[in-house]
Amino acid sequence: MNTTTRYEPYVGDALADDAEFIAGGTDLVTLIRGGLRHPTAVVDLKAGDLSVGVTTTEDGWRIGAGTTLAMIEDHAELVASASVLSQAVAQAATRQIRNRATIAGNLLQRSRCSYFRDEDIPCWLKGGTSCPARSGLHEHLAVVDQGPCITTQPSDAASALVALNATVTFEIDDASSTIPVAELLAPPTEEHRRLHRLPHGAVIRHLDVPRPSGPSTYLKAMDRAAWQFALVGVAAVRHGDDVIVVASGIAATPYVLDAVSSTLAGDWSDDAIDRAAAAATEGLSPGERNGYKLPLLRGLTRRALDSLI
Numbered sequence: 001m002n003t004t005t006r007y008e009p010y011v012g013d014a015l016a017d018d019a020e021f022i023a024g025g026t027d028l029v030t031l032i033r034g035g036l037r038h039p040t041a042v043v044d045l046k047a048g049d050l051s052v053g054v055t056t057t058e059d060g061w062r063i064g065a066g067t068t069l070a071m072i073e074d075h076a077e078l079v080a081s082a083s084v085l086s087q088a089v090a091q092a093a094t095r096q097i098r099n100r101a102t103i104a105g106n107l108l109q110r111s112r113c114s115y116f117r118d119e120d121i122p123c124w125l126k127g128g129t130s131c132p133a134r135s136g137l138h139e140h141l142a143v144v145d146q147g148p149c150i151t152t153q154p155s156d157a158a159s160a161l162v163a164l165n166a167t168v169t170f171e172i173d174d175a176s177s178t179i180p181v182a183e184l185l186a187p188p189t190e191e192h193r194r195l196h197r198l199p200h201g202a203v204i205r206h207l208d209v210p211r212p213s214g215p216s217t218y219l220k221a222m223d224r225a226a227w228q229f230a231l232v233g234v235a236a237v238r239h240g241d242d243v244i245v246v247a248s249g250i251a252a253t254p255y256v257l258d259a260v261s262s263t264l265a266g267d268w269s270d271d272a273i274d275r276a277a278a279a280a281t282e283g284l285s286p287g288e289r290n291g292y293k294l295p296l297l298r299g300l301t302r303r304a305l306d307s308l309i
């Protein structure tokens with residue numbers, strides 16, 4: 001494998017099919033060491049002009065793609081006015097990893113399904129013919145049926161960014177595009193066996209996060225107190241009397257719980273919050289081993305809504 005710090009020649013040009021960008025490396029290096037990725041070249045984005053830091057804009061904040069999770073966690077304005085995001089990143093991994101991991105890399109990280117991470121198992125997401133998790137170990141996996149694969153989306157920040165209506169701007173072939181984070185992160189399909197729709201060779205430049213008009217929170221259930229991916233997470237953002245609630249740990253995407261918002265319908269009474277939390281699990285379809293996620297999701301949704309009154 002050639003390691004290169006050359007960067008500019010690749011931006012605007014096609015990145016070779018078998019090459020990869022690297023930012024903090026906390027996911028990509030694990031994948032290479034685990035025998036899951038075999039890039040012939042690794043292009044270090046940090047050696048180029050990757051933007052790092054959070055700036056205040058007229059409508060909210062612009063977060064450079066190379067901003068670390070720790071920088072977002074510590075950003076005073078985000079802590080005060082978009083706590084859903086600072087809380088989500090603060091509960092990801094460990095501080096040591098958050099000092100290195102970038103926000104763009106966090107959105108693009110690969111599945112954490114144990115079958116996917118096992119180089120000897122040709123699961124569907126890696127190009128195989130079927131998903132062994134469906135009849136196997138799926139305790140940590142999806143309770144929403146979105147296709148052949150039942151992985152969950154591992155990023156905590158992703159749910160917070162979707163609840164904040166954030167957008168992502170990327171560049172490829174000298175052209176820049178801006179799309180909602182909710183569109184970037186899509187369930188894998190036959191043609192795209194990935195958890196995102198970023199074209200190969202595109203570089204994420206920044207995220208734009210609109211300032212929410214109300215309070216927000218991110219709650220996360222893990223099977224130990226730290227350094228774990230979400231069993232279930234709930235990002236909730238109040239926009240006036242309305243609320244957007246997005247779940248982590250239950251689908252291959254951040255999963256927008258529309259039924260919670262429509263059931264609440266601007267009524268923040270105790271009874272309405274009870275009904276809205278109960279609606280969080282409408283239409284979900286757990287397997288034999290992960291039904292426990294449903295009461296967890298209702299409970300976290302209840303607590304999240306309570307905290308926004």
Ligand SMILES: Cc1cc2nc3c(=O)[nH]c(=O)nc-3n(C[C@H](O)[C@H](O)[C@H](O)COP(=O)(O)OP(=O)(O)OC[C@H]3O[C@@H](n4cnc5c(N)ncnc54)[C@H](O)[C@@H]3O)c2cc1C
Pocket residue numbers: 020021022023024025026027028029030045065066091092093094097100101102103104105106107108109154155156157202203204205227228229230
């Ligand atoms: C032990 C451990 C525990 C973890 N726990 C959690 C957790 O609880 N919650 C959570 O959300 N995450 C968790 N993570 C994941 C961690 O947050 C990600 O590994 C990290 O955010 C990835 O960022 P990075 O900069 O290191 O990405 P890299 O590993 O450098 O890259 C990841 C992918 O993104 C691509 N990429 C990166 N930047 C760009 C860009 N600007 N443009 C285009 N492509 C780009 C790379 O090509 C690569 O495909 C955990 C990781 C570890 C190792």
